[in-house]
Amino acid sequence: MHLSHRAALALSVIAGLALSGSAFAHGTMSKPLSRVKQCHEGNPESPTNPACAAAKAIGGAQPFYDWNGINQAHANGNHQAVVPDGQLCSGGNSKFRGLDLNRNDWPTSPIRADARGRYTFEFLAPAPHATREWKFYVTRDGWKASDGLRWSDLEAFCTLGNTPLSEGGVYKLDCPLPKRSGQHIIYNTWQRSDSGEAFYTCMDVRFEGGDGVEPPPQWxxxxxxxxxxxxxxxxxxxxxxxxxxxxxxxxxxxxxxxxxxxxxxxxxxxxxxxxxxxxxxxxxxxxxxxxxxxxxxxxxxxxxxxxxxxxxxxxNPGPVDPPGGDYDFVYPAGIGSYKPGETVVKGTDGKLYACRPFPEGAWCNINADAYRPGTGFAWRDAWIAY
The missing domain is CATH 3.30.70.2150 (Alpha-Beta Plaits)
Incomplete structure (x- = not known):
């Protein structure tokens, strides 16, 4: 590719990102981190989390960059009518459909109530709006990630009205925290009052303390x-x-x-x-x-x-063999730079493995035990025994 072509391509990508950021910037939860923001902060082009990697395989990396745009333009408070069961984390927006995958390995955030039994959620809003309603839900006791997410799996626990924007472009939303233990999803709907548009947020959390209120900190x-x-x-x-x-x-x-x-x-x-x-x-x-x-x-x-x-x-990573050797890297040295259909590594078991051709070869660069060549339970999705 000529330099001028590369420059043109780079400018078009930058312009596209700028357009998506300015046209659709609204917001998502930053405390605890929403599912889409977790993937955005975890290397969107080559996600290290397997669930984020699977979402990228479905919808590409762009949805992670557009983390602030999971919306329905004409919800007008009728959220269950516009967001179907099984599509809650994407807000019924097909662009974000990778976020709806039924997996238990999405990145989680620890959460617990303060001494009042409450928790202050923080919603990062690059483009704030007047608000009709904030509403928070949590998955019911006994819910499992493998079951998917339906409206019937959710129990409402906090409703707020218009909230002033705090410093840094953040809405601080103080709520009583429900009694739960272990891994759950907290779901949020944000309905604007100046239009019918609404926004949707999935937060994968891990309740610490069983009853929702921790004893005095042990750490x-x-x-x-x-x-x-x-x-x-x-x-x-x-x-x-x-x-x-x-x-x-x-x-x-x-x-x-x-x-x-x-x-x-x-x-x-x-x-x-x-x-x-x-x-x-x-x-x-x-x-x-x-x-x-x-x-x-x-x-x-x-x-x-x-x-x-x-x-x-x-x-430091292991040594790299000189060109012409039997393999390119001693795994996991160089992970993130492996080329689908080309890179050969020496695994921790001493055997050689070739990165699968594109598109399966994208899994070679996933830094997770599941894809460790020869030993991970899903290694065959990424590698071919050499």
Missing amino acids: QDAGAVTARGALEVGSTVTLRVFNANGNDLERPETVLAAGQTAPAQWPLVLARKVNGSAQHARVGVMRNGVITPVASATENRVYLKPGNRFELETR
Whole structure:
């Protein structure tokens, strides 16, 4: 491709993004993060979360960039009439249909009530509007992600009217938090008063505390996660948690893909991995007793149960064979840059695997245990034994 053609293509892409951002910018929940915003912040071009990757395979990456536009133009409060069962997370908008996949591995946010039994939701609104009604729902007890999401699965727990916009373009919505435990969906509808347009938000949350109200916080601040520079693609970041005797309790780790190596990004990736899998640690910023990961090189902190300690370990990717060798990378080195139909890696089992041709080959760059060549339960979706 000639340079002029590349420049023209780049300008057309930028123009398209600018158009979509200005024409459809309205908003989505930022605390806890909505499903679409989770995918947007998790490397939209090559999602590291398997559910986001599956959504991208259906609708491409553009819906993640248009995270603020899940709407129905003529809802006028009749949400169940315009948003069918099974399409709640997309708001009945086919552009976002990938968000409706019935999976239990969507990224989740921890949530719990404060001492009043309440929680302050935050809705980021690049284009604010006068409001007729905010309404919040939560999935019923016994609901399972594999069952899909229907209106009958939801129980309303909070209704608010017009709310002033706070600093930073955020609506702060104070609600009583229902009693739940484990993984659930909180669903929000935002009906404008100046038109019939409404917006819809799915939030995948993990209730901490069983009855919706946590006992006094058990986590103690053990120190900061400080990124002193960028890491390489394929680097492994590990949080080693051990007790006072030096015995390891757990070692949650993550392998960095393209787009995750900047100083403000890799602590966020590690924090989400820890908070989604660890029993003895949390990473993030604590506000009102809730620990939330943030994109920052210095603000995330490690919280441990009393008496425990931690070490942060980083390991560079394995060596890359010179051109002409039998393989291109020792997996997971170079993940995020694999070429469908071309790249060959040496797996952790010592065998060689070739990245499947496009479009299946896109799964080769998914940084998840499920697609680890030769050992992940879904590795054949991405790789061919060489």
